[in-house]
Amino acid sequence: MGKYFGTDGVRGVANTELTPELAFSLGRYGSMVLASHVRHKPRILIGADTRISCAMLESALVAGICSAGADAVVCGVIPTPGVAYLTKLGAFDAGAVISASHNSFEFNGIKFFDRNGYKLPDSVEDEIESYITGTRPDDKPRLSGHEIGQRLNYPNAADCYREHLLKSSDVDLRGLKIAIDCANGASSGIAPDLFRASGGTVVTIGTEPDGLNINDGCGSTHMEKLCRFVTDEKCDLGIAFDGDADRMLAVDSSGNCVDGDVIMAIIGSYMQSRGCLSNNTIVVTVMSNMGLDIFARENGLRLEKTAVGDRYVLENMQQNHYNLGGEQSGHIILLDHATTGDGMLSALWLLKALREMNLTLAEAARIMKVLPQVVKSARVLNGNKEKAMNDEEIKRLCRQKEEALNGKGRVLVRASGTEPVIRVMLEGEDKDAITGMADTLVDLIVKKYC
Numbered sequence: 189m190g191k192y193f194g195t196d197g198v199r200g201v202a203n204t205e206l207t208p209e210l211a212f213s214l215g216r217y218g219s220m221v222l223a224s225h226v227r228h229k230p231r232i233l234i235g236a237d238t239r240i241s242c243a244m245l246e247s248a249l250v251a252g253i254c255s256a257g258a259d260a261v262v263c264g265v266i267p268t269p270g271v272a273y274l275t276k277l278g279a280f281d282a283g284a285v286i287s288a289s290h291n292s293f294e295f296n297g298i299k300f301f302d303r304n305g306y307k308l309p310d311s312v313e314d315e316i317e318s319y320i321t322g323t324r325p326d327d328k329p330r331l332s333g334h335e336i337g338q339r340l341n342y343p344n345a346a347d348c349y350r351e352h353l354l355k356s357s358d359v360d361l362r363g364l365k366i367a368i369d370c371a372n373g374a375s376s377g378i379a380p381d382l383f384r385a386s387g388g389t390v391v392t393i394g395t396e397p398d399g400l401n402i403n404d405g406c407g408s409t410h411m412e413k414l415c416r417f418v419t420d421e422k423c424d425l426g427i428a429f430d431g432d433a434d435r436m437l438a439v440d441s442s443g444n445c446v447d448g449d450v451i452m453a454i455i456g457s458y459m460q461s462r463g464c465l466s467n468n469t470i471v472v473t474v475m476s477n478m479g480l481d482i483f484a485r486e487n488g489l490r491l492e493k494t495a496v497g498d499r500y501v502l503e504n505m506q507q508n509h510y511n512l513g514g515e516q517s518g519h520i521i522l523l524d525h526a527t528t529g530d531g532m533l534s535a536l537w538l539l540k541a542l543r544e545m546n547l548t549l550a551e552a553a554r555i556m557k558v559l560p561q562v563v564k565s566a567r568v569l570n571g572n573k574e575k576a577m578n579d580e581e582i583k584r585l586c587r588q589k590e591e592a593l594n595g596k597g598r599v600l601v602r603a604s605g606t607e608p609v610i611r612v613m614l615e616g617e618d619k620d621a622i623t624g625m626a627d628t629l630v631d632l633i634v635k636k637y638c
Contacts, residue, residue, distance in 0.1 A: 191321060193313040195497040195605025197299025199288055202241030206296050208248035210320070214298050215252020215260070215284075217319035219337075220328065221312060222282035222302060223258055230258035233278065233342065235271035236286040237374040237432045240399030241296045245286050249298065254337035255330070263345030267374045267433035268299075269530035270349035276305035276527065277348070287374065287432040290409045291606070293400050305527035306506075307499045350382055356525040357536035359543060361388030366539075367423040367439070369414040371407025372397040373431035379532055383427075386536070391421050403430065408437045408518050408531075415443040425549045429531040434498075435518035436531035438538060440550040448518040449480045451538055453556040455520070456489060456512055458541035464511075464524075465489075471504045471513030471521075473497070474600060475563075478615050483556040496602055498529045559597075560619035564626045566610040566633035573603040576610050576637045585632060589614070589625045597622060601629065610637075 192198045198214060200206040215232075223230030232253050236242040242265075250260040261280065263271070268285045275283030281303050288295035300308050300316075308316075318324035366388045370376040376395040383390045393413060394406040406413050408428040418426040418439045426439035438446040452470055459465035469490040472480060476493070484491045492510065494500040498519040505513045505523050514520035519529035526533055542552055568576055576582060582601070590599040597616030604611055612629045614622040 192317050195499065196289065197285075197297050199291070199295060199297035199606050201294050202239070202245065202296040206245065206298070208244060211245045211248035211298060212252040212255070213320045214316070215249040216256045217252075217316050217326070218282065218284065218300055219253045219256035219258040220319070221316050222300065226281055229337070230256075230281040232258050232260055233271060233275050233280040233283040234260055234262045234286070235266040235268070235283070235345070235374075236264065237288075238265055238372060238376065238397035238399060238402050239288070239293050239296055239431075242286050245296055245298065249284060249286065250339050254339065256328075256337065257331045257335050258337045259340055260337060261340045261342050263342035265374055265377060266346050266349060267378065267530075267532065269434050269526055269528050269533065270345065272301050272305040272528045273349055273352055273526065274342070274345055275301050275303065277352075278342075279303070285432065289432045289434065289606075290403055290407070290430040292404065293402050297606075301528075307502065307528060309503075346378055350378055350385075353382055353532055353536060354385060356533060357386070357540055359386055359536055359540040361386040361539060361543075364425075364539070365389045365391070365421070365423045367414060367418045367421055367426035368392045369394045369406055369408075369417070369426065369428040370433075371403050371429055371431050372401045373403065373407065373429065373433060375429045375433035375532060379429065379433070382532060391417075391423065393417055407431065408435055411437060411439065411445050415439050415445065419443040427535045430518070433531040434529040435515075436520070436535050437518045438535070438549060440553060441548065442550060444550070444553075446549060446553050447477075447558075448514055448516045448520060449477045450553050450556050450558065451518070451534065452512065452514050452520060453480060453483050454552045455522075455534075455537055455541050457487065457555055458545060459512060460487070460489065461545075466509055466511040469508075469510045469512075471501050471510050473501060473515050475516050475613060477516065477558050477561055478598070479556050479558045497605060502528065559615050560617065560622060561613065561615045562619065562623050562626045563611060563613045564630045565604075566612060566630040566638075568608055568610055568633065568637040570608045572637040573608065573610060576633050577601070577603050579636065582629070582632060582636075585629060589629065592625070593622075599625070599629075
């Protein structure tokens with residue numbers, strides 16, 4: 189992992205960590221690297237979420253792209269997977285998204301897609317970063333006159349993406365009342381109409397973005413509001429997206445949360461029954477609940493496990509020709525229809541599975557027994573994540589806690605790729621016991637590295 193690029197592009201507090209100057213450099217050098225082999229004038233597609241800082245960073249990113257001699261085609265507010273899809277559809281040379289996904293409004297980020305709509309491999313990000321840090325010289329002359337790129341608009345981008353989602357799912361939602369929480373983010377202008385177009389009766393929250401309220405007490409990282417809303421409105425189920433709508437979680441009619449592991453079990457079981465689950469395999473991360481392992485073993489499915497991050501899930505899927513994978517957090521990749529996690533597509537496929545299996549979400553969720561799991565965050569100083577992960581005292585305490593679980597649970601400690609945070613996850617049969625163990629680990633990490 190480099191100085192700037194984490195597991196999901198470049199991310200930081202807008203204007204202090206992710207500055208306009210850095211955005212300009214990302215635009216310039218991202219264009220140079222990603223369009224280095226084209227003979228035509230490159231075209232880079234840009235989308236954004238609803239944060240107050242997006243306009244500022246978009247201007248800087250566009251300036252950098254145009255400085256490199258590429259045209260910047262701007263489609264406004266649109267979910268991250270929409271940019272991935274439209275980059276490939278429109279034969280763009282690359283795509284860029286300005287978003288910090290599930291983070292609060294003061295953060296923002298910039299991530300790139302290649303011309304086929306895939307996130308960049310580490311080697312390409314490293315090459316872009318080498319120009320920014322100066323380890324690779326920028327010896328390309330500054331362009332002038334007609335060689336400079338220009339800013340262009342893509343006014344019907346959201347409509348094209350919406351039509352793609354409808355065609356990729358083909359589900360009839362008539363008779364269902366669905367609650368949708370758009371997190372005051374990028375799905376706010378698309379999701380309600382999308383689910384209504386499929387026949388559902390839709391009620392919404394989190395659809396009034398003001399630049400400051402994205403992910404604020406709503407969306408897939410704050411499920412409490414949707415849980416109450418589903419029961420108050422007597423809905424059949426609820427769907428929550430995050431700020432850039434590349435992930436989703438669900439709520440059953442009684443207000444119970446259904447996470448990404450269970451959703452993948454439902455969709456995977458449906459695809460298996462239709463003979464369309466490649467190699468009967470689901471690709472997940474090491475954070476997935478042990479209950480998913482048990483479900484897979486009992487139902488003739490295989491699990492492939494990767495490091496945390498949907499990019500690593502995707503790499504495994506591509507290398508081994510699998511078509512379903514994702515994360516417990518709700519990043520779900522349906523590779524036959526999308527090149528990245530897509531919250532709205534995943535929601536439509538979950539609903540498709542429920543309709544065709546004639547099950548409610550509550551009934552379908554029983555397919556998998558979720559073991560108690562506790563995830564806690566230890567916030568550390570920005571430069572201390574690697575030190576904490578290599579600390580022998582912390583490693584020793586982790587081993588002691590896992591031994592105490594006696595083979596009926598596990599301990600996983602990892603550094604966040606997007607925040608100055610160490611994640612501590614424990615699974616086991618006794619939630620109170622594993623909560624105490626997690627607290628002990630977090631206290632030690634904070635004491636030494638905060």
